[in-house]
Amino acid sequence: MKQYYVYILKCNDGTYYTGFTSNLEERIQNHNSGKYKDAYTFKRRPVLLVFYESFFEPNQAIMFEKQIKKWSKSKKEALISGEFDRLQALAECRNATHSKYKPNNG
Incomplete structure (x- = not known):
């Protein structure tokens, strides 16, 4: 069964980034490598994974991510x-x- 993850990264500037993915390890590597130049984390690298929660239902994960982003x-x-x-x-x-x-x- 496929897993989905909601994660929080601590950025180099002390801010937090919250995201959603089905491949946590690859996604963190993408953040730290600067793969996406328009991403929030691009100029705030390196980032550190400080929290994650796994889900089997993608909709539950997306709802949790949206909730945390407002916090x-x-x-x-x-x-x-x-x-x-x-x-x-x-x-x-x-x-x-x-x-x-x-x-x-x-």
């Missing part, structure tokens, strides 16, 4: 370090206009 750097770092309990706290809206943070005038 903050601190939330990605919690996932990378396995601090799963922090993910929920980091996901909460901290905007002053959020109902949780508005003063109760009632």
Whole structure:
């Protein structure tokens, strides 16, 4: 059965790149070799694989990749370090206009 991977690379400039592939080893080699000159990682090499998750369903992997791409750097770092309990706290809206943070005038 074919496997698919969602991965996070730490770039040389300290940023993170999240991707999806069916061949993890080859994909990381492509990133580090600069195979694609228009890629985000091209000017941020070398890159280091810091997280990956495998899937048997490509649609699940694609959904997970899209979800992670929206995350903050601190939330990605919690996932990378396995601090799963922090993910929920980091996901909460901290905007002053959020109902949780508005003063109760009632």
